[in-house]
Amino acid sequence: MSSAKINAAIDNLKEAGVRITPQRHAILEHLIESMSHPTADEIYKALEGKFPNMSVATVYNNLRVFKEAGLVKELTYGDSSSRFDCVTTDHYHIICDSCGKIVDFHYPGLDEVESLAESVTGFEVGRHRMEIYGICPECKRKH
Amino acid sequence: MSSAKINAAIDNLKEAGVRITPQRHAILEHLIESMSHPTADEIYKALEGKFPNMSVATVYNNLRVFKEAGLVKELTYGDSSSRFDCVTTDHYHIICDSCGKIVDFHYPGLDEVESLAESVTGFEVGRHRMEIYGICPECKRKH
DNA sequence: TAGACTAATTATAACGATTATAAAGTAATA
DNA sequence: TATTACTTTATAATCGTTATAATTAGTCTA
Ligand SMILES: [Mn+2]
Ligand SMILES: [Mn+2]
Ligand SMILES: [Zn+2]
Ligand SMILES: [Zn+2]
Numbered sequence: 001m002s003s004a005k006i007n008a009a010i011d012n013l014k015e016a017g018v019r020i021t022p023q024r025h026a027i028l029e030h031l032i033e034s035m036s037h038p039t040a041d042e043i044y045k046a047l048e049g050k051f052p053n054m055s056v057a058t059v060y061n062n063l064r065v066f067k068e069a070g071l072v073k074e075l076t077y078g079d080s081s082s083r084f085d086c087v088t089t090d091h092y093h094i095i096c097d098s099c100g101k102i103v104d105f106h107y108p109g110l111d112e113v114e115s116l117a118e119s120v121t122g123f124e125v126g127r128h129r130m131e132i133y134g135i136c137p138e139c140k141r142k143h
Numbered sequence: 144m145s146s147a148k149i150n151a152a153i154d155n156l157k158e159a160g161v162r163i164t165p166q167r168h169a170i171l172e173h174l175i176e177s178m179s180h181p182t183a184d185e186i187y188k189a190l191e192g193k194f195p196n197m198s199v200a201t202v203y204n205n206l207r208v209f210k211e212a213g214l215v216k217e218l219t220y221g222d223s224s225s226r227f228d229c230v231t232t233d234h235y236h237i238i239c240d241s242c243g244k245i246v247d248f249h250y251p252g253l254d255e256v257e258s259l260a261e262s263v264t265g266f267e268v269g270r271h272r273m274e275i276y277g278i279c280p281e282c283k284r285k286h
Numbered sequence: 287t288a289g290a291c292t293a294a295t296t297a298t299a300a301c302g303a304t305t306a307t308a309a310a311g312t313a314a315t316a
Numbered sequence: 317t318a319t320t321a322c323t324t325t326a327t328a329a330t331c332g333t334t335a336t337a338a339t340t341a342g343t344c345t346a
Contacts, residue, residue, distance in 0.1 A: 019342070021294065041332085055296045060333065062294095078219020079304090081332060092256075094264050105260050110253070113235075114275060117248050121237050123277040130253070132260045134268040162313075164323065184303085198325045203304065205323095222333090224303060288346090295340070306329070315320075 005032050009071050009086075016069050023047075023054055027062050031072060031086040037093075037102045039081040075102075096136035105132070148175050152214050152229075159212050166190075166197055170205050174215060174229040180236075180245045182224040218245075239279035248275070 009028055010020055018024075026047050031038070038046070044059045063084055066072045075083040075093070083102065094105045110128060118125045152171055153163055161167075169190050174181070181189070187202045206227055209215045218226040218236070226245065237248045253271060261268045 019293070021341085023295075039332095053296075055298095056332095057297085057334080058295055074221070076221020078217070078221070078225060082221060092260075094260050094266050094268075096266065097269060103264050103266070105264055107256055107259060110256075110273070113250055113253075113273070116250060117235075117237050117275045118277070121246055121248055122280040123237050123239065123246070123275070124283055125237075125275055125277040126240060127277075128273060128275045130256070130271060130273040132257060132266070132268055132271045134261070134266040134270075137265040140267055162322070164312085166324075182303095196325075198327095200305080200326085201324055289344100290346100291342105291344075293340100293342075296338085298336085298338105300335070301333080303332100304330085307327085309325085309327105311322105311324070313320100313322075316318085 005086075012071060013066075013069055018065060018069065023051060023058050024062050024065075026050060027059060028066070028071075028086075031066075031084060037075060037083040037085050039083055041081060043084075092130055092132070094132040094134060096139055097133050098135050098139040101136050101138075103136070148229075155214060156209075156212055161208060161212065166194060166201050167205050167208075169193060170202060171209070171214075171229075174209075174227060180218060180226040180228050182226055184224060186227075235273055235275070237275040237277060239282055240276050241278050241282035244279050244281075246279070 006025075006029055009032070010025070013020060013024070027043055030043055030046055034046070040056070040059045040063060043063075044054070044056050047054060047059075063072065063074070066084075067074055070088060071086065073085045073088055075085055077083070087104065090109065092105045092107055094103050095101070096103075110130065114125045114128055117123065149168075149172055152175070153168070156163060156167070170186055173186055173189055177189070183199070183202045183206060186206075187197070187199050190197060190202075206215065206217070209227075210217055213231060214229065216228045216231055218228055220226070230247065233252065235248045235250055237246050238244070239246075253273065257268045257271060260266065
């Protein structure tokens, strides 16, 4: 049930001293219930019915607040907009080159690559990023 | 010797019917001899002594031409500018979180992850992207 | 509860990287 | 040489995002 997750997120924010405004509640709710990886603008448009006066800056500001609280992760891509993921446990993504869909995908983690990189380059390794690109089943069906 | 690589790149372009202008030659030369992963603007600034009238659009246009010819790869990052890599054979990068330096790093390739992703998600996998982030030896020394 | 303080939202301007446009220049072709 | 296509240049436009300043709302304290 996603309302439990929303409540947990709200408690988390309250403990960090962040006020729960109607806009913040709605943005959080949308992130959690959409079960997707929306852009700031998609969130903005999805909520403009309920909040016709909300500024796009409010969406960006609050996504930053949520990020700092550890409630969302930002997924950055070269050309286009960032996407936001409210699943903060470690996981990877596979992205459709044709329609842009992003699907979660779990894998043990690439510790071996990290430690090899460390020994070869002399870097102190902190983290890594990995995504897979391909064609999703729906797009495959349409040739 | 990097001049051999420049000549090979030029032959490649000629065969593809691309004219070798002085600007194109200089951009290629800079990419190959700098042995780094410069941004379009870094290339532009590096060449403004030799080409005081060159437009930044020329740099972008020609980087696209080179990309389409398979001579360079574009490395995209969320916030900041793209970087360009004239080493087009498969390799990974490790990036310093402190100074931004990008270092090449070879690893067998993650075929296993790709095939697992394919079977789990139903995608037809084409490629993947992986980078490692950490602190480079020089930045470690400065605490 | 009034007044003061603080935080959040809004509207709008600014920013930086990149791309589009149109004019002018250059090379290839006939 | 005249025609044509390609390339460069200068400049404007675009897009995602952030900064600014004014307004509004919430919280705290006397
Ligand atoms: Mn995800
Ligand atoms: Mn490289
Ligand atoms: Zn698809
Ligand atoms: Zn460093």
